[in-house]
Amino acid sequence: MGEHTDGLLVRIISVVFFVAAIGTVIAWTVKKAEDPARMIFKWVLTAPLLGYVFWVLMPMLGKFDNKAAINGIPNTVLCGLALAIIWRSSIAALIARPFGSLFTGGDEPPEPQPLYSVARARQKRGRYAEAVAEIRRQLDRFPNDLEGHLLLAQIQAEDLKDLPAAELTLRHFCEQPGHAPQNVAFALYSLADWHLKINQDREAARRELEKIVELYPDSELALGAAQRIAHLGSTEMLLAPHEQKKFAVPEAPRNLGLISKRYQPQPRETDPAEEAAQYVKHLEAHPLDTEAREHLAVIYADHYQRLDLATDQLEQMIDQPHQPARLVTHWLNLLADLQVRSGVDYESVRQTLQRIIDRNPNLAAAEIARKRLGLLKLELKGQAAKDSVKLGEYEQKIGLKGRGPRRDS
Known part of the structure; x- marks a missing residue:
């Protein structure tokens, strides 16, 4: 009685371990499969064969008698052939995968990246509010992304004509910890450009550039910002492209072809x-x-x-x-x-x-x-x-x- 109970307990434990192992393998292969439905179908065919091999053929072969030689070995070969037919494509892919991974990168999932194509398409169609909403959805997932903040600020400044909102967006980006100095400087450069382009506000642009010098003193970024400050130009220069130009045409010399080269008008030298x-x-x-x-x-x-x-x-x-x-x-x-x-x-x-x-x-x-x-x-x-x-x-x-x-x- 005790031996029978122990044998039954061993069989129950083996069944539990077998089902758990097969279940884990099935879940992993279905998750990795390109065609999950086809993988499930393969396991539906494979599970009975594995159960037959594990509970019938293995005990039979373990006795090493005539029955094992007559029935066990041929049935084991047939089960192996059936499993090979079911899994032939997966076995071939398993062998070829290491070589294909050299060119495709293997099964490593790509690093998540923000996608702004939808927002750019809506921006081009003039649907600026929808573009802003799409960018904000991406920034909720990737709050430190430079491209998203710049695109949002661009729409606010150039399309919605709301430069204070653009300034607030880039200010929020610059205050986030961990950004590379080049990214912060690029954001401040962009903000300075919009101050000059939209409002012709030279002093506001100067303040943004001076922040680069304050944030990164004694650096190449500070030298570049100082160079830019030196060439901001006057307010009249910034307003010139928006005003109608007046050209003064002086009276040209008469009989130009009869004048000696020595006395021909020359351009004024600096x-x-x-x-x-x-x-x-x-x-x-x-x-x-x-x-x-x-x-x-x-x-x-x-x-x-x-x-x-x-x-x-x-x-x-x-x-x-x-x-x-x-x-x-x-x-x-x-x-x-x-x-x-x-x-x-x-x-x-x-x-x-x-x-x-x-x-x-x-x-x-x-x-x-x-x-x-x-x-x-x-x-x-x-x-x-x-x-x-x-x-x-x-x-x-x-x-x-x-x-x-x-x-x-």
């Missing part, structure tokens, strides 16, 4: 001294404006022949922390150009080009500097020949007075 004074005044207010400082250096070198002043202006920008490497390379090349034009010796120019190589020896700019170093002596010789040719022509033309030599009759 005065380098006046330009230099304007740049100096501008740099007093905006000392981080690299564009103005670069132009001033060129005027110092070419017009005033003061390479020392030009070098000082360029070195201020080169030594400024957090300047982009491409700009530093550009200024060093410009310094080398000015040195060549000013007739500086080979060693001074070589040292300037060597600084480019020393900063980033593995970049393309360093390779260009190496090539220029190889041709530097020829470049200096060509500049010297050019200067001597100009001087020779000038001296010859000084002596050409009056009419030319008369021909002997």
Whole structure:
């Protein structure tokens, strides 16, 4: 009696474990299947076969008698063939999946991403309220998404003409923790652009750009914002595109074709001294404006022949922390150009080009500097020949007075 009870308990426990295991496998395969209905049908056919193998054939084969040899082995082979027919496609897919995963990424689900195609379509159709509602639904799922906040602010500012709402949207984004500095700066740049484009409000745009400088001082972002502040322009400049332009047409000279080239009207040339004074005044207010400082250096070198002043202006920008490497390379090349034009010796120019190589020896700019170093002596010789040719022509033309030599009759 006790042995019978123990055997029954073992069979019950084995059945429970079998059903649980099969149920887990069935649930997992149905969830992963591309066609769940077909997978369920396969398991409907497979479950009886597995039950027959587990409770009938396995005890029979475990006795190792004639009945097992006559009935057990053939029936086991038939069940195996039936299972192979049912699962052949799944077995082939299981074998091929590791190789296909090299190209498809496997069964790893894609990372959830916000979708704004519906909102953009409604925006293009002029259904702005519906577009805003769709964007807000996406932002409820992805509250830190930059694209969604920018799109929402764009619709509010440009389509709904509600710039305060756009400002509130981007302000909320900037106050969220964890955003990359580039994303926050981009949001503030966008807000500054809308202040200029919609309201022509230069001061409001300046405040947004100054926030970048306050949030990220001593950084490349702060330098870029300071450069932008220096070129905001006056209120009259911002209003100019919205006002009707007036063109003053001066009276053209008469008999233009009969006027000698010497007396023909020439375009007014800018005065380098006046330009230099304007740049100096501008740099007093905006000392981080690299564009103005670069132009001033060129005027110092070419017009005033003061390479020392030009070098000082360029070195201020080169030594400024957090300047982009491409700009530093550009200024060093410009310094080398000015040195060549000013007739500086080979060693001074070589040292300037060597600084480019020393900063980033593995970049393309360093390779260009190496090539220029190889041709530097020829470049200096060509500049010297050019200067001597100009001087020779000038001296010859000084002596050409009056009419030319008369021909002997």
